[in-house]
Structures are given as C-alpha cells and as structure tokens.
Amino acid sequence: MSLELVSQTKSFGGWHKQYNHASSALGVSMRFAIFLPPQAQSGEKVPVLYWLSGLTCTDENFMQKAGAQRIAAELGIAIVAPDTSPRGDNVANDEGYDLGQGAGFYVNATEAPWRDHYRMYDYVVDELPKLIEATFPVSQKRAIAGHSMGGHGALMISLRNPDRYCSASAFSPISNPSDCPWGRKAFSAYLGGDESTWSQYDTTELLRNSQSKVPLRVDQGLADTFLTEQLQPEKLLGAAAESDCSLQLEQHEGYDHSYFFIASFIEDQLKFHHQYLVTE
Amino acid sequence: MSLELVSQTKSFGGWHKQYNHASSALGVSMRFAIFLPPQAQSGEKVPVLYWLSGLTCTDENFMQKAGAQRIAAELGIAIVAPDTSPRGDNVANDEGYDLGQGAGFYVNATEAPWRDHYRMYDYVVDELPKLIEATFPVSQKRAIAGHSMGGHGALMISLRNPDRYCSASAFSPISNPSDCPWGRKAFSAYLGGDESTWSQYDTTELLRNSQSKVPLRVDQGLADTFLTEQLQPEKLLGAAAESDCSLQLEQHEGYDHSYFFIASFIEDQLKFHHQYLVTE
Numbered sequence: 005m006s007l008e009l010v011s012q013t014k015s016f017g018g019w020h021k022q023y024n025h026a027s028s029a030l031g032v033s034m035r036f037a038i039f040l041p042p043q044a045q046s047g048e049k050v051p052v053l054y055w056l057s058g059l060t061c062t063d064e065n066f067m068q069k070a071g072a073q074r075i076a077a078e079l080g081i082a083i084v085a086p087d088t089s090p091r092g093d094n095v096a097n098d099e100g101y102d103l104g105q106g107a108g109f110y111v112n113a114t115e116a117p118w119r120d121h122y123r124m125y126d127y128v129v130d131e132l133p134k135l136i137e138a139t140f141p142v143s144q145k146r147a148i149a150g151h152s153m154g155g156h157g158a159l160m161i162s163l164r165n166p167d168r169y170c171s172a173s174a175f176s177p178i179s180n181p182s183d184c185p186w187g188r189k190a191f192s193a194y195l196g197g198d199e200s201t202w203s204q205y206d207t208t209e210l211l212r213n214s215q216s217k218v219p220l221r222v223d224q225g226l227a228d229t230f231l232t233e234q235l236q237p238e239k240l241l242g243a244a245a246e247s248d249c250s251l252q253l254e255q256h257e258g259y260d261h262s263y264f265f266i267a268s269f270i271e272d273q274l275k276f277h278h279q280y281l282v283t284e
Numbered sequence: 285m286s287l288e289l290v291s292q293t294k295s296f297g298g299w300h301k302q303y304n305h306a307s308s309a310l311g312v313s314m315r316f317a318i319f320l321p322p323q324a325q326s327g328e329k330v331p332v333l334y335w336l337s338g339l340t341c342t343d344e345n346f347m348q349k350a351g352a353q354r355i356a357a358e359l360g361i362a363i364v365a366p367d368t369s370p371r372g373d374n375v376a377n378d379e380g381y382d383l384g385q386g387a388g389f390y391v392n393a394t395e396a397p398w399r400d401h402y403r404m405y406d407y408v409v410d411e412l413p414k415l416i417e418a419t420f421p422v423s424q425k426r427a428i429a430g431h432s433m434g435g436h437g438a439l440m441i442s443l444r445n446p447d448r449y450c451s452a453s454a455f456s457p458i459s460n461p462s463d464c465p466w467g468r469k470a471f472s473a474y475l476g477g478d479e480s481t482w483s484q485y486d487t488t489e490l491l492r493n494s495q496s497k498v499p500l501r502v503d504q505g506l507a508d509t510f511l512t513e514q515l516q517p518e519k520l521l522g523a524a525a526e527s528d529c530s531l532q533l534e535q536h537e538g539y540d541h542s543y544f545f546i547a548s549f550i551e552d553q554l555k556f557h558h559q560y561l562v563t564e
Binding site: 013014015016017020068069071073074225227258259260262263264265267268 | 293294295296297300348349351353354505507538539540542543544545547548
C-alpha cells in the first residue's frame with residue numbers, strides 16, 4: 005500500500021495533496037486527493053468526509069471548484085476525493101461520457117469486459133478508507149457525500165453500510181438509477197440484463213424498507229436540466245416515507261446542476277455532517 | 285455594443301453570466317464573465333471589481349476556482365472577468381504559453397504582427413467598463429485586481445489611471461516585467477526592442493515617483509516557485525518607498541502560485557476593496 009505523492013498545496017492553513025497508489029480492488033493505479041485541515045497538523049485525529057464526484061470528473065473537480073476547504077478547515081474535517089472509475093489504456097471504456105472511464109457508478113461490475121477492473125464499490129467502501137486510516141491522522145468517524153452519479157453513490161453506500169458512516173448527503177443525486185437513462189445504460193452494461201440484480205445498487209430501492217439510522221440530506225436545484233428525466237428526487241421522498249430513514253430534501257429555486265450550485269450550499273452540507281461527526 | 289448571452293448560472297443568490305461581444309478595441313469577438321450579487325437584482329447600483337487573470341487563463345478560471353462569489357454576494361460587489369487576450373484563428377499567436385493568445389499582458393502592442401489586435405490596455409481601461417456601466421445595474425465605483433500577469437496588469441492600470449479606481453490589488457504579481465523572463469519576452473514582442481517604451485507598462489517603474497492615491501494591496505505566497513525569477517515583490521516595496529503610494533504587502537508562508545492560494549485569501553482582498561468602494 006505505498007503512496008506516491010503527486011502534488012501538495014497549502015490551502016486555508018491546511019494541505020491539499022494528490023497521491024497515486026496501486027489499487028488491489030481495481031487492479032490499476034488510482035489517484036485520489038485529500039484535504040487535511042490545520043487541526044490534523046497538531047496531531048489531532050480528524051474525521052473524514054468522502055466525496056464522490058459525478059460523470060466525467062476526476063479527484064480534481066470538487067477540490068478546485070466547491071470551495072469546501074474553507075469550511076473543512078474551520079470545522080476540522082478531512083476530505084478525500086477518489087477518481088470516478090479505474091482508468092488506463094488497458095481498462096475497458098466506451099465512447100459515451102456516461103459509461104466506462106469517468107463513469108464507474110460506484111458498483112462492482114459483474115459483466116465482461118467491465119468486471120476486470122470496475123469495482124468502485126469495493127474501492128470506496130473498503131480499500132480507500134483502510135488506506136486513508138492507516139496513513140493519515142484521521143479518526144474512524146466517516147461521512148460520505150457526492151454529486152449526481154456520486155450523489156447516488158454516497159446515499160447508496162451509506163444505506164448498505166449504516167455502521168460505517170455517521171451521515172450521508174448528496175447534491176442532485178441520480179435517485180433511482182434503475183429507472184432513468186443514465187442509470188439504465190450503466191447498470192445494463194456493468195450488471196447485465198437481469199434487472200433483479202440492480203436493486204442492490206439503487207438508492208430508491210434500498211431506501212424503501214431500510215432501517216438505516218444514518219441521517220441523509222439532499223440538495224437539489226430546481227433549474228437543473230436533468231431534474232425530471234435523470235434525477236427524480238421525489239422518488240427518494242416516496243421511498244423514505246416507507247422506511248425508518250431520516251431524509252432531509254432541500255430544494256433550491258433557480259439553481260442548476262453545476263459546481264456554482266454546489267459551492268453555494270457546500271457550507272450547509274458540511275455543517276450537516278459536522279454535527280454527526282463530532283458526536284461520540 | 286450588442287451582447288450575446290453565453291451562459292447564466294445562479295450562484296450564492298446572485299448570477300454568474302458569460303457574454304460574447306464584438307470588441308472595437310481588439311477587433312475580435314471577446315467573451316467576459318460577470319457576477320452580479322443579489323443586491324443588483326433589487327435595483328441597487330453596485331460597485332464593480334475587475335479581475336485580470338494570469339497566463340493561459342480565460343474568463344473562467346477565477347470565477348470557477350477562487351470562491352469569490354460568496355464574499356461578493358455578502359458585500360454587494362459585482363465582479364467582471366475579461367479574457368486574457370484577443371483570440372481566434374486570425375489573431376497572431378505563438379507556440380509558447382507565455383506569448384500571444386492567453387498572454388496579452390494588458391498592454392497596447394505597437395509591433396507587427398501583434399499590433400493588429402493586442403490592445404488589452406484599451407479594452408480593460410476603456411471599452412469594457414463603458415460596456416458594463418451601460419448594460420448592468422452598476423455604479424462607477426471601480427476596483428481592479430488580478431493574479432500574476434493579471435496582478436501586474438491591475439497594479440499598472442491603477443497607477444496610470446488613479447482617477448478611475450478606488451483601490452487595486454494583486455496576488456503574486458509580475459512586479460517588474462522589464463526585468464524578468466516572462467515580461468522581457470512579452471514586452472520585446474509587443475513593444476519592440478527599445479526598452480524606453482516599456483516603462484509606461486511596468487508597475488515597478490510607474491510606482492517610483494508615482495503620486496497615485498489609489499491604495500494598493502499585494503498578497504504573495506512564499507513557496508511560489510516563480511517568486512525569485514519572475515515575481516520579485518521586493519521591487520514593489522523599494523519603488524513604493526520612493527513614492528507617495530500606499531502599498532500593503534502580505535507575505536504568506538507555505539503558499540504557492542495556485543488558485544488554492546487565491547481562494548485562501550480572496551476574502552481578505554475583497555474586504556480590502558470594499559472599504560474603499562463604499563466610501564462616497
């Protein structure tokens with residue numbers, strides 16, 4: 005589990021760093037970014053927010069555009085941003101922006117050719133936290149959040165692993181991937197034509213009848229061009245009503261799917277997580 | 285002076301918009317971005333900060349990475365970010381990242397082939413503010429700021445036009461372009477081999493003996509890899525000591541030349557400008 009430092013930049017009194025490492029879950033070299041707040045330099049073990057990005061993104065989009073470091077530095081939270089898929093010349097790919105490299109959907113693929121490397125679920129749930137917690141001055145208090153495809157990933161992963169996360173949130177998540185074009189394309193390829201295998205990775209299906217106590221928050225812009233066809237946050241409300249889960253849906257007039265929306269409300273989401281991360 | 289709207293995105297209760305327009309100063313179509321804070325929607329005429337970006341940048345880098353909209357929305361300041369040069373297939377260019385398109389240096393070129401379009405000084409000082417003030421709900425209170433090449437541009441323009449700006453600031457400016465590799469390459473090309481013509485565009489030369497009352501602030505990271513060879517902020521201190529100018533130089537241990545540095549201190553710079561922009 006050796007790490008190669010790619011870059012390090014001081015930011016808001018803490019450090020933004022990028023690393024490469026050989027991932028055993030994915031069978032390729034992966035890059036991730038970590039923001040270590042100032043509190044981590046004084047020996048304090050800080051909690052970690054894992055951020056899962058959306059289609060086409062790398063570890064860089066959130067770290068460069070969300071403005072999250074300012075608040076993370078204030079609250080004493082580390083942020084870890086993995087890439088959105090395995091990458092490389094030997095990794096299966098597709099011409100579309102919504103399948104293959106940059107579009108791993110945080111599942112373990114079972115179908116050829118994807119199953120050789122596309123195991124982002126195992127990477128995000130197991131391998132990456134193990135590496136982070138063995139390497140950096142962080143506690144085992146974890147939160148998980150993301151945007152769009154990564155918003156789906158964050159909610160889905162928290163529902164399947166309620167003991168591992170204190171809280172979960174999403175901006176503009178793909179709420180019901182089994183029933184929208186982005187999700188159906190990806191799940192057909194990665195998981196195959198038998199749709200009964202899809203529900204294990206579908207946030208809306210998981211939420212129905214879930215007994216997870218992980219508090220969930222979703223922020224959705226009402227001028228998001230993907231709202232009706234791809235995102236469908238009303239599905240989450242319906243499913244949460246059938247479950248024991250706590251889901252807070254915040255809808256924002258006029259905001260779209262971009263990082264300007266995320267930047268406008270990331271402070272609210274980080275403060276949402278902070279209240280659960282600091283609880284013993 | 286007709287404007288074509290390219291994009292509009294809600295951000296921190298205000299609006300980020302991009303426009304194309306035919307520039308008469310440059311003889312090409314130019315894109316700029318404007319952030320209009322919430323106060324501008326209620327009919328209030330807000331002051332404007334002009335932001336000049338560095339080498340290779342467009343109107344997008346600052347708007348996406350600096351996190352400035354949050355504070356501008358709070359303080360009620362509009363921000364205008366022009367491109368860093370004329371662009372297009374018919375515009376002279378160079379293979380280097382530090383000359384030609386993306387590297388206009390905010391001067392009026394006198395030498396062929398650059399003089400056909402490279403008149404960024406006239407564009408930023410005259411044409412763009414005239415367009416902004418005729419189109420948007422803004423006052424004639426102006427501040428100017430920038431990064432690296434744009435930091436040089438902001439300080440230089442304020443020193444040459446003390447009646448037009450309430451305040452000026454820079455992150456990591458190229459302080460003395462006549463005496464560093466980036467500046468000498470650009471000024472030789474745009475202004476020719478007679479170095480006596482360079483001083484009119486050189487901040488350090490202008491600052492010496494200046495009687496400008498425009499307050500100046502400079503933020504410089506001490507881990508900036510360009511510090512010694514290209515930036516040389518100590519030249520500004522020396523020149524300011526020979527002048528009537530007020531120059532505040534803030535040096536920051538550990539910070540580099542990136543937008544993570546800018547994001548870390550943009551709140552301080554915007555609050556610096558705000559105190560002068562709200563004075564009658």
